[in-house]
Amino acid sequence: MKRNYAILAAAVSAAFLSTSALAADESNNPELKLPRRVETHTVNTLDANGQVSGKITYVIADGMALLGDIALGKHEEIKQRGAVQLPFVADWTAPVTSQSKLVPMDNHYKTATRWPNNTVYYIFDPALTQKKLDAIQAGMKLITDKTAIRFVKRTNEPNYVKFTSSGGCWAYAGMKGGEQPVSIGDGCEKPGIAAHEMIHTLGWMHEHMRPDRDNYITVHEDNISDSLKGQFTKLRPDQVDPVGNYDLDSVMHYPTWAFSKNGKPTIEPKDPNVDPKRLGQRVDLSPGDVASLQKFYPGDIGTVELKIALSTKELKIDQDKPGTLTLDLAGAEADLKGIKLTAKSDNEAVIASSNVSFTTTQGNQRSIRVVPVAKASGIANITINATTAAGKTVSAVLKVEVLKDSGGGTGGGNGGGNGGGSGAEKPFDQKTLYTTGSRVSFEGKVYEMTLTYKGEVRKNYFVYGYMCVPNSCTKDKPGSYGGMTYFWSLVGDTGGGNGGGNGGGNTAKCDTTLDTQRSYKISTAGMRKALVPAGDVQGSPTILWQDGGAQRWQLQRNADGFYTIASAGSKLALDVAGGAKGAGSELVLATAGSGQSQQFCPRPSGSNYQLVARHSGLAVGITSENDGTAVQQAASAANWLLSQQ
Incomplete structure (x- = not known):
C-alpha cells in the first residue's frame, strides 16, 4: 500500500x-x-520507487551534504552510493506494518x-x-x-x-x-x-x-x-x-x-x-x-497533555508467530512516573488480552509484544490504555491481523518452491547494500543481484536497494551509475513449498569450546554495544544497549557442543521466538529448556565469534547498531565479542 x-x-x-x-x-x-571556496558534488536523485529522476548539486561543509541549510546526510556516504532521495517526511505511526512472511514488506x-x-x-x-x-x-x-x-x-x-x-x-x-x-x-x-x-x-x-x-x-x-x-x-x-x-x-x-x-x-x-x-x-x-x-502537530497551546502513539495502526503477523511494535509516551513527569499500561482485545479467540505484554525499552518508549492464540487466525482490535496514578486515561487502538499459513509442510523446513529459494533469504530492503550474488525475497519470489563495472562482473562494488528494485530493475532494464550496471534476476520462489517436514536445521556438532564456569558480556564487534534484554522477564525482546558491560550471560553446553545462553540475573534463556526458522525472527527471553530454539554455536570468525542458531543455521543479527535495536536472526550478520568476566 x-x-x-x-x-x-x-x-x-x-x-x-x-x-x-x-x-x-x-x-x-x-x-x-x-x-x-565552495566545494560541491552532483549526484542522481531518486523518486519514491528508487528510480533515477534527475540530478542535484549540493554543497559540502564539514563533511555534510547540504541543500541550503537542509542536511541530506554525510557526503562520503552519499558519494559512495551515488544517489540521494530528497526527504519524505511521514507521520511516525505507519498505516500498516507487516511482520508476516506471507505479505511482502512495504518497501517505500x-x-x-x-x-x-x-x-x-x-x-x-x-x-x-x-x-x-x-x-x-x-x-x-x-x-x-x-x-x-x-x-x-x-x-x-x-x-x-x-x-x-x-x-x-x-x-x-x-x-x-x-x-x-x-x-x-x-x-x-x-x-x-x-x-x-x-x-x-x-x-x-x-x-x-x-x-x-x-x-x-x-x-x-x-x-x-x-x-x-x-x-x-x-x-x-x-x-x-x-x-x-x-x-x-x-x-x-x-x-x-x-x-x-x-x-x-x-x-x-x-x-x-x-x-x-x-x-x-x-x-x-x-x-x-x-x-x-x-x-x-495538533493540540492545545501551552498544555502538557498525556499522549500515547503507536508505531503502527495495523499489524500483520503469521499464525502462531508473535509480533512487536513500539509505544511512545509523552506527558507531565508526575503522570509518566506512575503510568500503567493495559490492553483489551475485542476478539479473545484470535488475540487474548492477557497475551499482550509491555516492556520498557528506553526512556519514553515501551515495547508491545502480541502473541496470537495457538492455531488461530483472523482480526482483533486491541485497545491500549495508559492510566496515570491519579486515574487519568488515554487510549489508542491497534488492529492486528493474524494470517493463516496454508503452505509448507509441518515443520517449516526450507522447501524451495521452483528451486531458487532456500527459505532464509532476507526481504528486500531499500536501505541495504547489495552486490553480485546477493539474494533477496520480494513478492513471493527470490531474486539475485548482478553488478558489473565497465562490463566486468564485480563483487567489491555495492548499490543500495532503492537504486534497483527487483521487479523493475531487470537485465532488460538495468540500473546504471558511474560505470556500474546492476540488475536483479529471478531465480525461483521463496522457501516453504512442499519440502520441510519436521526440519531440524543445522544439526552439525558445534566444536567451539568456551568456559561455562564464567559469565560473559556479549557485544557487537563494531560499536561494542551489548546484548541485553529489554526487561529481564519472560517474553522480553533482546536488544542492543550501551550498558557499560552491566549485562552478564551464562553459558551451558550440551553433548552436541551447542550452548544455551541465559541471563545471569533472571536465569531466562535466549530463545528464537516461537521456534521460528526464518531470517528476521526475533530473539526473546524464555524459561530455559532443551529445545533447539535455545541452542547457539559461537563460531570463530577472525578474533571474534558469530552466534549461530542451531535450528536455522542463521546468525544472530541486528538491522542497525542504535540503542534499542531488536536482535534477530539474519542470513549474515556482524560478529560478536564474548568477553569473560
Whole structure:
C-alpha cells in the first residue's frame, strides 16, 4: 500500500505580516552564507520507487551534504552510493506494518518522520556559547508559544536532537531516529534563525521548494551561482502535502537575493505590489507557519497533555508467530512516573488480552509484544490504555491481523518452491547494500543481484536497494551509475513449498569450546554495544544497549557442543521466538529448556565469534547498531565479542 509521504509546507495567512517587521537582509540569513571556496558534488536523485529522476548539486561543509541549510546526510556516504532521495517526511505511526512472511514488506523508502506526541527531546553540546544557548531557547519559545509542540530535555529517550555548532546553520528534515544534530553555528545566534532550523527538524522543507511556487514567485536561474542551482529544486506534487496557499512571509522562505552570482534577484514575487524584501524574514513565525505547524502537530497551546502513539495502526503477523511494535509516551513527569499500561482485545479467540505484554525499552518508549492464540487466525482490535496514578486515561487502538499459513509442510523446513529459494533469504530492503550474488525475497519470489563495472562482473562494488528494485530493475532494464550496471534476476520462489517436514536445521556438532564456569558480556564487534534484554522477564525482546558491560550471560553446553545462553540475573534463556526458522525472527527471553530454539554455536570468525542458531543455521543479527535495536536472526550478520568476566 502506498504511503502518503509528506514534506510539509507552511500555509499563508489572510493578512501578511508588516513589511517593516519582517524585512530580510543578509545578516538575517546566515544559513545562506558559504565559505570562500565552495566545494560541491552532483549526484542522481531518486523518486519514491528508487528510480533515477534527475540530478542535484549540493554543497559540502564539514563533511555534510547540504541543500541550503537542509542536511541530506554525510557526503562520503552519499558519494559512495551515488544517489540521494530528497526527504519524505511521514507521520511516525505507519498505516500498516507487516511482520508476516506471507505479505511482502512495504518497501517505500522513508528517510524521516514527524516527531510523535508533539514532543522533541534535546540535549546541548557543552561547547555551545551562552549566546547560542539563549538563541536556541528563544527559538523554541517562538514555536511553543503558538503551537502544541514541546521541547523537553532528554534523560534517556532514544530519539533526540543534539544542538551543536558545526559549520554554520543547518538541520535534517524530520526525525531521523537516534541522535541527530542541529547546527547553530557562528552568525546563527538569533531566535528566528534557530526556529527556522527547528522547523526543518519538525519536518518542513523550504517554502520556495513547493511545487506550486511558479504561481507566486519567479526563480531567475540565470542569476543563481551555477553550482548552487540545486538549492532551488522544485519538489514534485507527490512529494509534498502543502497546507493552504503559498506563504511569502514564511520563516522558511529564501530571501530574494539568495545565492546570487551577480547581485541580481534570484527570487522575485510575481505580484508587483509585494515588496521583495518581505521574502526570507527570520524574525518570527508567520501566521501561515503557525497554521501549518498546528495542522501536523495538533493540540492545545501551552498544555502538557498525556499522549500515547503507536508505531503502527495495523499489524500483520503469521499464525502462531508473535509480533512487536513500539509505544511512545509523552506527558507531565508526575503522570509518566506512575503510568500503567493495559490492553483489551475485542476478539479473545484470535488475540487474548492477557497475551499482550509491555516492556520498557528506553526512556519514553515501551515495547508491545502480541502473541496470537495457538492455531488461530483472523482480526482483533486491541485497545491500549495508559492510566496515570491519579486515574487519568488515554487510549489508542491497534488492529492486528493474524494470517493463516496454508503452505509448507509441518515443520517449516526450507522447501524451495521452483528451486531458487532456500527459505532464509532476507526481504528486500531499500536501505541495504547489495552486490553480485546477493539474494533477496520480494513478492513471493527470490531474486539475485548482478553488478558489473565497465562490463566486468564485480563483487567489491555495492548499490543500495532503492537504486534497483527487483521487479523493475531487470537485465532488460538495468540500473546504471558511474560505470556500474546492476540488475536483479529471478531465480525461483521463496522457501516453504512442499519440502520441510519436521526440519531440524543445522544439526552439525558445534566444536567451539568456551568456559561455562564464567559469565560473559556479549557485544557487537563494531560499536561494542551489548546484548541485553529489554526487561529481564519472560517474553522480553533482546536488544542492543550501551550498558557499560552491566549485562552478564551464562553459558551451558550440551553433548552436541551447542550452548544455551541465559541471563545471569533472571536465569531466562535466549530463545528464537516461537521456534521460528526464518531470517528476521526475533530473539526473546524464555524459561530455559532443551529445545533447539535455545541452542547457539559461537563460531570463530577472525578474533571474534558469530552466534549461530542451531535450528536455522542463521546468525544472530541486528538491522542497525542504535540503542534499542531488536536482535534477530539474519542470513549474515556482524560478529560478536564474548568477553569473560
